[in-house]
Amino acid sequence: MEQKKLDLNSIIGFVLIFGIMIWIFYQNQPSKEEQAKKAKQEQVQKVQQAESQKPLVKASTLDTAQVVNNPLALGSFAYSATLPSAKNDFTIIENNLLILKIANKGGYIAEATLKNFKQFSKDSNKLVKLVSDNNAGLNIQLQTKDNRVLNTKDLFFEPTLFKSGKNQILSMKLKAGENQFLEYKYILNENQYMLDFDVRSQGLSTVLNTTKPADLEWDLKSYRNEKSVKYESIHTELIYEYEGGKDSYLGQAAEEKTIEGLSYVAFKQNFFSSILLTNKPFKTSKVSSQNLVKDDKTDTIFTKNFKAILPLAFNNGEIDYKMNWYYGPTDFKILNAYNRNLDELISLGWGIFGWINRFIFIPLFGVLGSFIPYGIAIIIFTIIIKLAMSPITYKSFLSQAKMKVLRPEITELNEKYAKEPMKKQQETMKLYNKAGVNPMAGCIPALIQMPFLYASFQFFPSAIELRQKGFLWADDLSSFDSVLKLPFHIPFYGDHVSLFPILASIAIFFYMRMTTGDQAMQAPQQEGMPDMGKIMKVMIYVSPIMMLFIFNSYGSGLSLYNFISNLITIGIMFVIKNYIVDDKKIHAQIQENKLKEPKKPGKFQQKIQQAMEQAEAQKAQQKKK
Structure with a gap:
């Protein structure tokens, strides 16, 4: 039987077909962006599968390296660990009175410096810092629908800084997805010790348990700023406003109170104060104060340890609070000008x-x-x-x-x-x-x-x-x-x-x-x-x-x-x-x-x-x- 031989036309046809197949294969390959997106989706799927099989791990027990390298601990917020901001970095906003340093991790104010006041004496080279070296913290405790507890202080926020007129606006977003996030928004104007502080969530109603409020925890260990630590400690106290205008304070001894309808809480450090105010009063809050000056010869760095636990209620499955921070002098004229009853921080005496x-x-x-x-x-x-x-x-x-x-x-x-x-x-x-x-x-x-x-x-x-x-x-x-x-x-x-x-x-x-x-x-x-x-x-x-x-x-x-x-x-x-x-x-x-x-x-x-x-x-x- 005579065998068929390949002629020249057949060879050219095979080459063309092979070339077309290679071209089609190359064109159908995903881009680098698509590859990254696919990898991220596969990672989230693996996390969700692992979460259903492994015991609960709280993010609060993990350090920075663990959070970045172990997205499992972040649960629904694993998305945030893959962002470029998932590192120990800071954003600074300032005016002619105040310098604020906001951390990516936790999204809170890590340093608050008053430009026009010096520590201890007028000849000092140290400015008064109300927040510095981890003496203060801000955290919101979030509970997921599958009963896991996440702490914002251990998670990474994505910062976006821009200006609007005389305002510096810093948006810090803790992302659970492209359109799912918890946002802290800091707005600082010139010539002001008071800044706006908004807390809101978007698209988290499907992720979080919204049947009970999320606790905002604010604590501060007050630095000594004056020559006499004993005298300063006497005039350092926690003051709060409640029930639409009433005000009270915690005494010098260790004390804790539960307050209904709290509208501001102030950590007063004699001549300086850190204050958190809200337009929407907190329903049931807890505040506490502890005296750290037992012996004024040895206890010379800190004066009081303050803490406030404030419930953030969900509205239609989301958080939305308009608040303010004040970091500045306890000055009657300045505080009284805000018309927020803050002049009560100055102890002028009762009645006549x-x-x-x-x-x-x-x-x-x-x-x-x-x-x-x-x-x-x-x-x-x-x-x-x-x-x-x-x-x-x-x-x-x-x-x-x-x-x-x-x-x-x-x-x-x-x-x-x-x-x-x-x-x-x-x-x-x-x-x-x-x-x-x-x-x-x-x-x-x-x-x-x-x-x-x-x-x-x-x-x-x-x-x-x-x-x-x-x-x-x-x-x-x-x-x-x-x-x-x-x-x-x-x-x-x-x-x-x-x-x-x-x-x-x-x-x-x-x-x-x-x-x-x-x-x-x-x-x-x-x-x-x-x-x-x-x-x-x-x-x-x-x-x-x-x-x-x-x-x-x-x-x-x-x-x-x-x-x-x-x-x-x-x-x-x-x-x-x-x-x-x-x-x-x-x-x-x-x-x-x-x-x-x-x-x-x-x-x-x-x-x-x-x-x-x-x-x-x-x-x-x-x-x-």
Whole structure:
């Protein structure tokens, strides 16, 4: 049988067919982008299969390397581990007041620096940092539909920074897919310590369990920023607003509270604060505070440990909250300007004490401090307050002078009715009424001055204007004015000597000698009662010593105010005693009043007389029985 041979045309046909097949095979190969997408889909499928077979692994237990290399731990957010941002990197946004450093991992503020404030002293080269070196954290706990718990602090966000007018806008997205994500949006404007902070989710209703809120956890370990860690710790506290305008705080001891309708929580660090505010109040929140200064000689880095757990409710399966962060000074003018009730962070005192600070002290001191050095401003401020109070001082001293003139007659009544205390009181009241002297007149002016004294104890420790402002030997009027460093520590006093508290203690000693001394001589001893005269004499010496110990570590501005205040009062009383009040004229006036018809006693005196008469009548009836 004859074999067929391949001719030239057959060979050319085979070559063409083979070439066409190679071309078709090459054209049908997927591109690099398609290959990457396919690989990612295969990876997610493997993760989902493995998740159904393996036990639960919480992302919070993994470090950065584990999170990147083990997408299984991310569950539905495995997509985020494959993004270019899945590394320990940061994005910085800043204005002329504030520098914020936001981490890819966790999407939270890893560093908050205040540009215009220095730590400890004005000569320091360190700026105040409210957040730094992992002293703060932000985390949202998410629960998936298959009951896994994921923590955003361990997951990687994708940053996108852009500008809109004067605003810097940073979007941080934690992605579970191309159109599935949790977003933190930071919006910082110029000349502001306050920034917008929005938290929202998109497309996660199919991934997350939305039957209960997701907990936002915010914690901060507050750094010490002032010279006196003890003084700073006293004024470092957690403050919060709830139920549409009420405000409260946690005390100095370790404390935890559950709060309904919380609208802001503030971690106040004496002169600086970190605040989280929300337009949509959190339903049931938990806040806690722990004091970290057990011993001010060794606990010198941190003051308090704060924590807040805030529930983010789902709406139609998604999270959507408009919030704000504030990182800045605890300054009354700045906080009050926001009209968000943030002025409550400044401890001005309650009731009348707060009114005095808000409407008298703050405006007056603000005007003085705007054009003269703050040390001089304190002195002029004190002079104005004391001169305004001088008529009350005059009334008080005049009453003391009248009581002094009546002292011989009161002593005579005490001796005459020594065994009849009720009768002695009645006759003494009659003498006061006949002489036209009100024994309460000396107390009432003193009581009127007390709110101003208490208000000053609230105002000066809160005045950030005094921070790192010097006067004479004091380099910081908001802190102690140490003139001598001791080689040892005195309990309740410290290891330094402050001069302004010494001057204030000397001034208060002489002031009490002029006032309490006379009152001690006038105070009659009642049968069965302590000798008030002796107690008052002891207080003349005890009070200055107590003040010396208490104020040694307090702000020198407050001690300066007390020193000048008592000095001026001593001067005013010296002038009144020696040039205005005449004991002979007062005596003559009292004798003239005795000849007149006694004034009708006031309602208060009438009630006292009636009470004494009833008591005397009951006593007489008991004797008859």
